[in-house]
Each structure stands twice: as C-alpha cells, then as structure tokens.
Amino acid sequence: MTHSVKAKRPADFLIALPRVLGYTPTNSIVVQTFQNRQTAASLRVDLPADTPRTNPRLVADAIIRLISRVPGVDAVLIAIYTDEAWSAEDRPPRPQLVEAIVTRMASAGLVIVDALCCSGRVWGSYLDDERGRFTDSDTARIDGELDGVGASRDVEGVAQGATPILDGPTEQREGVAAASTAIMNHPRERERLWEWTPAKVLWTDAIESAPIEIPPNALAALLWSVRDKGVRDCVLMLLAWGDAAGDRAAGDTAALRRGKSVPDGSILETFVGEGRQCPDGLRIEGAIRLLRHLVSLAPRPWQLAPLTMLAWLEWARGQGSAAGDYLEQALSIGPGYELARLFEQLISTGRVPDWVGRQAV
Numbered sequence: 001m002t003h004s005v006k007a008k009r010p011a012d013f014l015i016a017l018p019r020v021l022g023y024t025p026t027n028s029i030v031v032q033t034f035q036n037r038q039t040a041a042s043l044r045v046d047l048p049a050d051t052p053r054t055n056p057r058l059v060a061d062a063i064i065r066l067i068s069r070v071p072g073v074d075a076v077l078i079a080i081y082t083d084e085a086w087s088a089e090d091r092p093p094r095p096q097l098v099e100a101i102v103t104r105m106a107s108a109g110l111v112i113v114d115a116l117c118c119s120g121r122v123w124g125s126y127l128d129d130e131r132g133r134f135t136d137s138d139t140a141r142i143d144g145e146l147d148g149v150g151a152s153r154d155v156e157g158v159a160q161g162a163t164p165i166l167d168g169p170t171e172q173r174e175g176v177a178a179a180s181t182a183i184m185n186h187p188r189e190r191e192r193l194w195e196w197t198p199a200k201v202l203w204t205d206a207i208e209s210a211p212i213e214i215p216p217n218a219l220a221a222l223l224w225s226v227r228d229k230g231v232r233d234c235v236l237m238l239l240a241w242g243d244a245a246g247d248r249a250a251g252d253t254a255a256l257r258r259g260k261s262v263p264d265g266s267i268l269e270t271f272v273g274e275g276r277q278c279p280d281g282l283r284i285e286g287a288i289r290l291l292r293h294l295v296s297l298a299p300r301p302w303q304l305a306p307l308t309m310l311a312w313l314e315w316a317r318g319q320g321s322a323a324g325d326y327l328e329q330a331l332s333i334g335p336g337y338e339l340a341r342l343f344e345q346l347i348s349t350g351r352v353p354d355w356v357g358r359q360a361v
Helices: 010-021 056-068 095-107 136-148 170-184 187-192 196-207 216-225 229-241 243-257 267-272 281-297 300-316 320-333 338-348
Strands: 028-035 038-046 075-081 111-119 122-125 131-133
Touching (some): 010 111, 010 122, 056 095, 095 111, 196 229, 216 229, 229 281, 229 338, 300 320, 320 338
Antiparallel strands (some): 028 038
16 A cells, blocks of 8 residues: 655655655755655765865766666655755755756656755755745644654654664573573474464564563574574564465465475565565564564574564665665674675665555655
C-alpha cells in the first residue's frame, strides 16, 4: 500500500524530508527522486568544501551517476543542507554549485521540481524568490501526517549513518553470556533453535515485546537461532513483512536445500531489493530496536548475524549510510561472513531496493 503525505509548499517538503530519511541531514546535498509524481529513492552526498579547488561540474556528474542507478526516475528535487548562516532575505549560499547540479539534471531530461536550501529554521529556493522560516503550525501539520504512515519521529539531531551501539550493563551481558554457554552445552536445544517453527515463535514473541523485558535466556536463544543462515534469512523476512513472509521464506529455503530452484516471485528475491511491496515502517523500527539491544548484550562472535541483519533492514528502508556502518562493524568481527560481504557488494553498486520511496510525500 502506498501512503501519501501532501507537501503544499517547499517548506513542507523540507520539514518532512528528515523523517522520510530517518535522520537530519547536515552539510549535505540531498536529491529526492520521483517516479510518476511519487517519491522514489532519497540520495545523499556530502556537501563539498566551498574552495576554489571544488569543481561543481564534477559534483553534478557524480550525482547523476547515482540517480542513473535508480530505475524510472523522471523528476528530482534538490535540497542543500548547510551550517552556513544566512537570512531569509538573502540569496541561499552555494548558488554556483546548485546551478551546475540543476543544469546537469536538466540536460539528462529530468524535471526539476525545485532546488532548495535549508539551514536551521531558514529555507529558500534557488529557482525563485520563495523563502522564509519554518513555522510551528506547518511543522505540527506535517508531523501529524507522517505519524499516520509510521515515519520515525526520533530524527532531531540524528546524523547520517548508524548511531553507535554501546555495551549494555555488565550484569545483563554476563547473564546473556551464561545463557549462551548453556545453549552451546545443550545439543538438543541447539538443534531445536535451528528449526523454523520454534525460531518463528521465539522471534514473533520478541518483536511484540519491549526488548528490555526479554529475559537473558530468551535473548541468548534469539542470538543462537540466527547463527543458522536459513533461520536468519527467514527471520529477516518475518521482521520486514510479518509471519507469513517468514513462512514463505522457510518453504523456499527448504526447496533450495532439496536442490530445487527458487520459483519466480519468491520472497527470497527481496534480499537483493526486488519487489514493490514496502516493508512496514513501524515493524522495521521495532526490529531495529530489538537487534540493537541484542548486539549491545551479545558475546562478540554472536554479534555478526544481528549486525548484518541491521544493515539489511536499514538498506531496506533506504538508509544506505547506516547500513554501511553496520556492515563495517560486522566485517571487523568476521571478515569472511558471507551475507555481510554480499550486502557490502550490493550497496557498493548503488543498488536501491525497488520498494524504496513507495511511501510517497
């Protein structure tokens, strides 16, 4: 299902954009792409230093290469986020850079919806004289509409990339470590948790609970279950799309293990971003909270799977910077971890999931 949030003015779009992105851009160029009048991928690059050595045309060429990797783009909106101080009466800063970007986009046949600048509560357009300050009433209206589609509210002060995961309390970490050792010393329990049916019950209960209320033995069981790659993959589908998706993944995984090919339209194709159905935003937020909690308490070798799962969930909701941070952490623990290497290669190509942007603004 595609949800809509109506942006009546450029200021409305700038208010909404951090919540769509999941973080507050700083010193950034953000390009919001459109497909048939609906938002598609949101692309961000660092705002280059304003020095004589900066070549605006090279920046514009780099951005167009990123856009070319997103299929079906027919229009763009450019937003410059800068710490540079300026007033609503002034012309926005970095006009030469924006002119180069706009010219390059137009030459590629893209419609330019607008080119905007944002600094604190001041905003302005590079294409006309429309500018001003964000008002509380406009912010409240857009926030109310975004609440209705499950967009994260916790973006104020959140920068690009993943928020570092701090170690949990020592007592809790010791409790999870002891429970993990108990599982490793119990062959039947180890095998049971690598079966989909008990693992599904375990993860379904966990995603419906507050992470801090999950006892150490259940946390250890969650961590052990995803050390099996088949269970891990099915859990990812469950976290993104629900129990039925996890069951479908389990069926397809079982077929693969019997030497059969995966049928067209398999839920497993979503691992590489194929498909048009948007994961549920609120469900992914809950899954990310749960996995971050697990990482904060897990023995270091057991952090590999949840870190990689975090990377995929962030990538699935269009947060490539955060995904890259989690993958870097995972690969620092296990450089040969297959799923982490696969996702790292996928992200490095600029691949964006087909469903990113299906919640339209």
